[in-house]
Each structure stands twice: as structure tokens, then as C-alpha cells.
Amino acid sequence: MSPIEQAANTAAAEPGNKAALGEIFDNMYGPVVRFMQARVQDPATAEDLAQETFVKVVQKIDSYDGRGIRGWIFAIARNVYNDYFRPMRNRGFEQPTSDFWRLDYPSPEMGPAERAEWDDLRAAIRKKLDKLSHDQHLVLALRITSGHTTAETAEIMGKPVGTIRVLQYRALAKLRSLMPESDSTLAAYLLSTTDGQQDDGGAASVTLREKNNAGSKG
Numbered sequence: 001m002s003p004i005e006q007a008a009n010t011a012a013a014e015p016g017n018k019a020a021l022g023e024i025f026d027n028m029y030g031p032v033v034r035f036m037q038a039r040v041q042d043p044a045t046a047e048d049l050a051q052e053t054f055v056k057v058v059q060k061i062d063s064y065d066g067r068g069i070r071g072w073i074f075a076i077a078r079n080v081y082n083d084y085f086r087p088m089r090n091r092g093f094e095q096p097t098s099d100f101w102r103l104d105y106p107s108p109e110m111g112p113a114e115r116a117e118w119d120d121l122r123a124a125i126r127k128k129l130d131k132l133s134h135d136q137h138l139v140l141a142l143r144i145t146s147g148h149t150t151a152e153t154a155e156i157m158g159k160p161v162g163t164i165r166v167l168q169y170r171a172l173a174k175l176r177s178l179m180p181e182s183d184s185t186l187a188a189y190l191l192s193t194t195d196g197q198q199d200d201g202g203a204a205s206v207t208l209r210e211k212n213n214a215g216s217k218g
Contacts, residue, residue, distance in 0.1 A: 049081060
């Protein structure tokens with residue numbers, strides 16, 4: 001059993017155990033913040049929602065049933081986000097397209113023209129995210145922004161590992177197909193998966209490859 005699961009079981013049995021709660025917070029606060037940043041565009045709001053999530057974690061920890069603390073916490077996080085967005089949705093606002101897809105400049109030596117091209121590609125990808133299904137979008141947010149493994153993503157979303165792999169594959173394939181013709185070669189290379197680097201479940205992990213190597217791929 002992992003240290004965080006041990007801490008969760010201890011906290012469930014002893015809700016006032018500050019050391020156990022601290023272990024959970026230290027391990028999970030960062031991922032929850034990144035999860036919220038993948039859903040809302042304001043960093044301060046993402047921090048507020050993450051803090052609210054952990055207030056509820058502390059309040060509810062005695063109900064934790066030992067079935068996986070990551071999935072349990074992210075179920076709370078999803079509810080916190082839904083509660084935050086529901087009033088806006090009721091007033092006719094649509095959920096904003098996530099800004100989670102951050103393509104960092106691959107080299108500090110890139111010139112102004114290269115940086116402009118890179119920014120255009122980043123913006124083009126971001127605009128296509130609303131064409132993905134909710135689950136496809138969330139899988140990419142969890143895998144790319146939050147850095148979760150396939151198994152962790154499956155636990156968070158409450159779906160089999162195989163389903164997560166299919167969602168990830170289809171999401172990346174759809175983004176590649178939606179890119180403008182002028183960007184298709186570079187986009188296909190960026191929106192790819194590594195061949196040699198595998199995660200816990202044997203599935204290729206998402207990698208945003210460097211632009212200056214794109215031309216070497218056939």
C-alpha cells in the first residue's frame with residue numbers, strides 16, 4: 001500500500017490526525033490545482049477551488065472507503081467545479097474552452113518569426129479543443145496538464161484503463177485531423193505519442209515534441 005493510501009486509511013479512522021491529513025494534502029494539492037487550471041482560465045479561481053476541495057476532503061474523510069484516495073478526491077474536485085460553474089450555466093453561459101494546452105517554446109534561441117509560428121499553432125490547437133467530447137478533453141487535461149499516468153487517470157475518471165487509452169488516442173487523432181492544412185505536418189508531430197517511453201500500463205505517454213525536429217519525421 002502506498003504512503004498516501006496508508007495516510008488516507010489512517011485519516012478515515014482518525015479524522016483529526018493532522019499528520020495523515022498533511023500527507024494527503026502534500027501529495028494531492030498540486031494535482032488538484034492543475035486539474036482546476038485545466039477547467040478554469042483564472043489561476044486565482046483555480047487555487048480557490050482547490051482549497052475548497054480540500055476543505056471538503058477534511059470534512060468528509062471519515063467517509064473514505066479505501067477504494068482509492070486519488071479517485072475519491074477528484075470526485076470531490078469535480079463536484080466542487082460543477083457547483084462553481086452551475087450558476088453560470090443556468091444563466092446561459094457556456095463552459096469556457098480550457099487553456100490547458102500549453103506548448104512551451106522548445107528553444108530559448110528561437111527568433112521572432114519562429115515564436116510567432118509557434119504561437120499560431122498553439123492558438124490553433126486551443127481553438128479545436130471544443131470539438132472534443134467532454135471525456136476526451138478531460139483525459140488530455142489529466143494526462144498532459146496534471147501529468148497523471150493512464151492508471152491514475154482511469155481511477156480519477158472512474159473508467160477502465162483501456163477506455164482511457166482509447167479516449168486519449170481518439171482525442172489526439174481528432175485534433176490532428178482538425179488542424180489547418182498548413183499546420184498539419186507540424187501538428188501531427190506535436191500531437192503524437194512517444195514510441196519508446198511508456199507509462200505504468202504500457203501505453204505510450206503523451207509528448208509534445210520539439211518543433212525543430214518535426215521536419216525529420218516522415
